[in-house]
Amino acid sequence: MIKYNLICFEEHEFEAWFSNSSDYETQRGKLLISCPYCSSTRIDKAIMAPNISSSRKKEAIASKDIQDLSNFNSVVRKLRQHIKDKFEYVGDKFPEEARAIHYGEKEERKIYGEASLSDAKDLHNEGITLTAIPKAVSPKNKKKLN
Numbered sequence: 001m002i003k004y005n006l007i008c009f010e011e012h013e014f015e016a017w018f019s020n021s022s023d024y025e026t027q028r029g030k031l032l033i034s035c036p037y038c039s040s041t042r043i044d045k046a047i048m049a050p051n052i053s054s055s056r057k058k059e060a061i062a063s064k065d066i067q068d069l070s071n072f073n074s075v076v077r078k079l080r081q082h083i084k085d086k087f088e089y090v091g092d093k094f095p096e097e098a099r100a101i102h103y104g105e106k107e108e109r110k111i112y113g114e115a116s117l118s119d120a121k122d123l124h125n126e127g128i129t130l131t132a133i134p135k136a137v138s139p140k141n142k143k144k145l146n
């Protein structure tokens with residue numbers, strides 16, 4: 001017996017069993033195979049995804065995740081370093097400093113600091129654009145994120 005993943009003209013995918021590959025060809029030729037969803041007899045073999053849904057595949061995906069995460073972390077670290085080098089740190093005075101600059105009360109300059117979510121929303125509503133800088137995610141703490 002042989003199992004084929006089949007696909008109809010309407011792109012419905014289904015599985016069917018045949019005694020051998022020529023049995024499939026014969027039945028297909030005689031229009032004996034029909035889609036269980038739409039009864040179409042215009043059937044073809046679906047392209048099969050590599051069947052490696054084993055723990056190895058899961059491991060591969062997990063290590064890809066960790067790779068992505070460490071790439072992300074290194075980008076975030078560079079970004080944070082750049083900000084530290086080029087921007088002035090104003091700490092929790094960030095909302096009032098951002099406002100002062102926005103309304104022209106203070107000289108325009110690049111600043112960074114902390115703002116609560118509600119402060120950030122208020123600033124946004126006043127037309128002050130700010131960017132939240134993500135903290136680097138430690139792969140060691142990754143499990144806690146789940």
Ligand SMILES: [Zn+2]
Pocket residue numbers: 008009010011012035036037038039040
């Ligand atoms: Zn169909």
